[in-house]
Amino acid sequence: MQVNFFTKGADCLVAKISGELDHHAAEKIRNETDTRIIRGRVRNLIFDFTDLNFMDSSGIGVVIGRYKLIRSCGGNIAIVTGNAGVNKLLTMSGIPGIIKIYPSLLDVPDVI
């Protein structure tokens, strides 16, 4: 698992996660993302799962945890994914009901 960060626009942090997101990888993603949210002037967060080829329910925990943090600061969160397995898990967990999912980073509007 690898996580890379970059910013999009003025205050949107993109966390691009590649490889596999399981319980083993979750802690690193959680710590590194939260450090950047708290330290930087981040309002919105995009999880870019384009290069993610596996996720289990530990990933759902990571997404919901960041959702609560970002929402408590008045921001919003979006997910980018094209992987069928990742999509299936997000859908069965009810994530699309609270977080918008886009097929590509290009499709995410400036205001999320």
Add this chain to the structure above:
Amino acid sequence: MNCLTNVKNTNELRAEFMSKSENESFARMIVAAFVAPLDPTIEELSDIRTAVSEAVTNSIVHGYSEKKGCIYLECYSRDDEITIVVKDYGKGIADVAKAREPMFTTNPDMERSGMGFTVMETFMDSVDVESIVGVGTKVMMKRRIGKNRF
């Protein structure tokens, strides 16, 4: 090996490994390799890997929590059906029915989503859980490969 008849269409595998989170991906790899000869679709393979990941993570996080113990993974195939057993000798589950409820978690602070058993039940044909407090937990999951094929 207990299957003397029809040996051609059966297979068995047993593995044991330490309850370290690094071994979650190892368990997924073992199961993927075991299932491969049955020619699963990408979706079937993904479902099975996810279910195994959930069961092994449960053993690491709940069964053994801070302690290190041994996790036993058994795979069986008979014709087009695979059976996967994940077993730990950890602390056990007091109320299995409660543990299987969606969103139930004993560790909300650790950001466990409480979806582990729900994922296993959704992605496999059947999931059986046997657990005794102070003794351990055994999860047995079955999935038929190619049931959507004509």
